[in-house]
Amino acid sequence: MAAATSTVSGLAGAALARRPAFSTSFTSGGRVSARNPLMTRNLERNGRITCMTFPRDWLRRDLNVIGFGLIGWLAPSSIPLINGNSLTGLFFSSIGEELAHFPSPPALQSQFWLWLVTWHLGLFIALTFGQIGFKGRTEDYFQK
Secondary structure (H helix, E strand, C coil): CCCCCCEECCCCCEECCCCCEEECCCCCCCEEECCCCCCCCCCEECCEECCCCCCCCCCCCCHHHHHHHHHHHHHHHCCCCECCECHHHHHHHHHHHHHCCCCCCCCCCCHHHHHHHHHHHHHHHHHHHHHHHHHHHHCCCCCC
């Protein structure tokens, strides 16, 4: 039984057994075969492709940062500075107003979108600075 090249109808009888080779003047007219740069023998372990230099725990998740960051954002955003209302209060009340007519979505002109974006932007900034500060302190980054 000879190993014949298989063809697929619909691709005009293209042979799938051979790898395509490209010819270019950049490589002195030589033929270059296409290859996957990720599939090298050193990177493949247990059927998974891993990177030797990138740390697996790159996020370095810590629940202290999430807890203190949330408290650190809820406290200042709950101070009534906007016409006697707080940002958190305005955001939560706009959620209630929009849930009053639930099946229909909020209108584009609704104040809900402003409070939503502002509240979450502040939260993400607080969490980011919390992550930087907490991890920087635990790794003695600020002592240098």
